[in-house]
Amino acid sequence: MGGCICKPQTAAPWPDLPPEIAGRIFSCLPSHDDRLSFAAVSSRWRIAARLQNLLPPPVPCINLDHGRYQRLVDGEVRRFPAAKSYCAGTSFGGWLFYYHKGSGRCFLRAPVSGDPIELPTRPLPQSPDYVYTDIAFYDGKVFVLSRWEELFCHELFTVGGINHSLIPIVCHDMEAQPAMTTNSYLVVSSDKQKLLMVRWRRRANQPAIDMRVFEADFGKARWLELKDLGDQLLFLGRSGSMAFAATHTEYWGPRFRGGNRVFVLGTEWARSVEQAVYTKRDIPGYCIYDMISGKTSLVSLGRPRRTKSCTSGWFFPTSENLYHFKFR
Structure with a gap:
């Protein structure tokens, strides 16, 4: 055969x-x-x-400053190159902020790709009567939040320059005024239909967080409290906050499945108590607050950090940057 x-x-x-x-x-x-x-x-x-x-949106990263960014999926730290003689500062949404110490020039740029957008360096007029704590772009306008959680609307493009309204368009009833130790943030809902304000406060000598979420009712000029975020995941940070629909984040990993949760940066959590700075205590990468159970979870990303001289912020990369990628 x-x-x-x-x-x-x-x-x-x-x-x-x-x-x-x-x-x-x-x-x-x-x-x-x-x-x-x-x-x-x-x-x-x-x-x-x-x-x-x-x-689906890419998973957020933590901006560790100095051009370093930590991935939430595995804790790995990557570095984006900065322009020559410029320092990489904070991030705003999917843009990175760069500044030049010598000349004071500043610009925004998408990481890896994208043309830079130079920013004006002339300081904007400020009102001495209010201290602003956060800012959000919503419905084509700029909204700012005062320390007492009063909401102001600023029209940037008006005849004759910038129009700053000193009359709040949304404010609290007296019994809902924030305490001095609270942290307040503005964030646009994942469906872009609501402007939310999130207030949280860390319990003294405890890792737990007390949190309340409000929706801006422009018709009644009041903050209305929300007990249920539905399928939303909120990421809060001083350099920018963002809401995601949980149906779009299931592939990120088990920690990001299901809604009604709020993510807080570990560095902001560590600084939120009126005590001496903990120089010997490691900072979690981020904290998760469950709106239904009221429980707080601390998540470590495997790279312990100290509270002393420590800064961070969320970085929300955008998928559009992929299409400008240049091959070498």
Whole structure:
């Protein structure tokens, strides 16, 4: 009997995957830099990435300052290169803020790609009667929050310059006034239909947080308290806050599945008590507050930090930056 020698079949190379399969793999990548790496493999994979019109948002990172960013999915720290002679400062949404100590010039730029936007350095007029604690862009306008949680609307594009209204358009009833030890943030809801204000306070000598969420009722000029956030996940930070729909974040990992939770930066949690700075205590990466149970969870990312001289902020990368990626 004659033998039959068959050549073993070899699998097709990864870069030659059909676009629909490559696109499904791409949609499951939770971090922005993994998506950048995917798009850099080949032109076929780049096309597959661009075909994903309803791409879920990439998982936020923690801006550790000095150009370092920590991923929430695995705690890995990456560094984005800064322009020559410029320092990487805070982040605003999907943009990074850079400044030049010598000249005072400042600009915003998307990481890895994107043209810089230079910012005016002339200080804006300020009112001596109010201390602003947070700012949000909503419905085409700029809203700012005072220390006493009064909401003001500022029209930036008006004839003759910037129009600053000194009359609050939303404020609290007297019994809902915040205490001096509270932290208040503005955040636009995940469906872009509501402007929310979140107030939280750390319990003395405890890791637990007390938190309340309010919605701006512009018709009644009052803050209305919300007990249920639905499927929303809120990320709070001094340099920018953002809300996500939990249905879009399930692939990020088990900590991000299900709504009604608020994420607070570990550095802001550590500074929120009126006590001496803990120089020997490690800071969690972030804290999770469950709106239903009222419980607080502290999450470590494997790189312990100290409270002394420690800063951080959220960085929310945008998927649009992928399409400007340049191959070398």
